[in-house]
Amino acid sequence: MSQSHYAINAVVRRTGLTAHVIRIWEKRYQAVQPERTATNRRLYSDEQVERLELLRDATKAGQSIGVVAKLPTDTLRRMALAASGAGAPARQKEALPDEASAFFEAALEAVRALDTRVLEQVLRRADVTLGTQGMLQRVAAPLAQALGSLWRDGTITAAQEHFATVVLRTYLATAAQIFAASGNEPVLVVATPSGQLHELGAMLVAASAANLGWRVIYLGASLPAAEIAGAVLQSRAKAVALSLVYPENDSRMEGELVRLRELLPAGTGLIIGGRAIAAYRPILDKIGAVPAQDLPRLLSVLDDFRK
């Protein structure tokens, strides 16, 4: 197989664990036993990295490291499969209230410094410690929201805001990558309608849904109703999620949304979220779209459509 030998630093990058933890897991529980160079540096194989990832997931799900570290890798793989299949979050560790905000602050710091690497690292670590949904709801979503107001404040520059948007966007896209391999998940089309240029909200939805086992077709920002409907037809999607942020009083929006509902096959779910939904509330009611004020509510709505 592959002969890769990763230094501990590379393992840190891939697993999101700290070097401290990796070493202490080895010392105390013999979780992995990496080779050593002639000068005593650890060298990890792909298998060992995978094992560490599995251990990370198991502990994140509430298992104690002392127990799972002794299990063979096969068993860990089965556990991971079972856990993701059940979708039932066992006893997800409740993070401290200020733990999420520490990540938030760290992320903001990286944004100010225009430091891609650190920003990504913070997001990945939040992903590991809070769980993907926790990271999305308590770090990424607040960050996405804060960017706008901080920029209006003058607390951050437009360049920093753009920068953060791009990095966040990329992270969400890859985090949402959830192997669509199985192919028979329900399909969700995500986009923002014509005139709505802010796409971060839509990306959050896409990442969140993908993490919960939807196959997401993400179409980006500012797409006419007919196009969205076309994509739904082509992909036989079960539901559509739109995000409305700004502007809040686009007169053409009503026409767009009505048209979209007309063009969608009967039975297709239509979920609309984002800052601006309050302003468009009457329209949503009229066309029977389900509003979702925030990410948790969106997920529960998605769950209903899944059946």
Added chain:
Amino acid sequence: MSQSHYAINAVVRRTGLTAHVIRIWEKRYQAVQPERTATNRRLYSDEQVERLELLRDATKAGQSIGVVAKLPTDTLRRMALAASGAGAPARQKEALPDEASAFFEAALEAVRALDTRVLEQVLRRADVTLGTQGMLQRVAAPLAQALGSLWRDGTITAAQEHFATVVLRTYLATAAQIFAASGNEPVLVVATPSGQLHELGAMLVAASAANLGWRVIYLGASLPAAEIAGAVLQSRAKAVALSLVYPENDSRMEGELVRLRELLPAGTGLIIGGRAIAAYRPILDKIGAVPAQDLPRLLSVLDDFRK
């Protein structure tokens, strides 16, 4: 096999490594053993250049040079494959002339089908088979260009065009991340100026430059001159690359570009590329910006600014 022999300068150009590093890798780890001229100048073969590229990628991925430099080239190739996540067959260099267009066609097919997974897979495979620069220049760039005209044709829908843009964008961003910097590479700021909404060209530049060893700060689309300059100052960037695609006759562009040049520290490189540069040519000359018609030319320009 081609019998070309490259002087170290050419190798620097193609790999993004410094001459110092190339020599020290040879001395300390016998990474490559180039021929010598009668007067002791190093001469590198294509195979050796490829090997250096593989070593560069492996080290950027976190493997230590001391370990990987001793591995046979075959193993390095396999590792590059594994790292890019493709289970693809290890096609050797010298791609057929139409191989790139086969990838192009396959990519287009995936776009029509709105199939994220396949589209990503095609890009990854192209990456491995043609090399990163080959993939960028012969698949991604043509695809980015084609999307616009195909959409105007009606050959593809706007939804498909949006979809392709997003997937391509994400792939380029992560591909560029793989080469994430160790910290002391020269910094390049990439963006599109106010009014220019198409960012795919800028992303291509960013990915390409990152692959050649720049630390790229990517700011996305439509940013005012003052903001771009601010980011340059903050990051102490050596150069700025802008992409102009559409519109081709924005009257405010001249003001923006002039202002940008004024705000940039003396000595900062200013490179401008994209479909629309012909239309803005007089302005570019006026402010002393270097035009770059295509990706290969951009890279050689970047090379000049490196020092």
Added chain:
DNA sequence: AAATACTAGACAAACAATTGACAATAGACA
């Protein structure tokens, strides 16, 4: 003459390993 390339040796910053100590948490038990 100026730019480029070569060697050798020195250097500093980043990276790793080890150890021992510490703090937070959960569960057990009185």
Added chain:
DNA sequence: TGTCTATTGTCAATTGTTTGTCTAGTATTT
């Protein structure tokens, strides 16, 4: 409830390694 204990992650200090960069001096190419 409070106290004890085992578990777990974190931290600091120290030592050693790895790696890219730099300088100086010489030679070659353009």
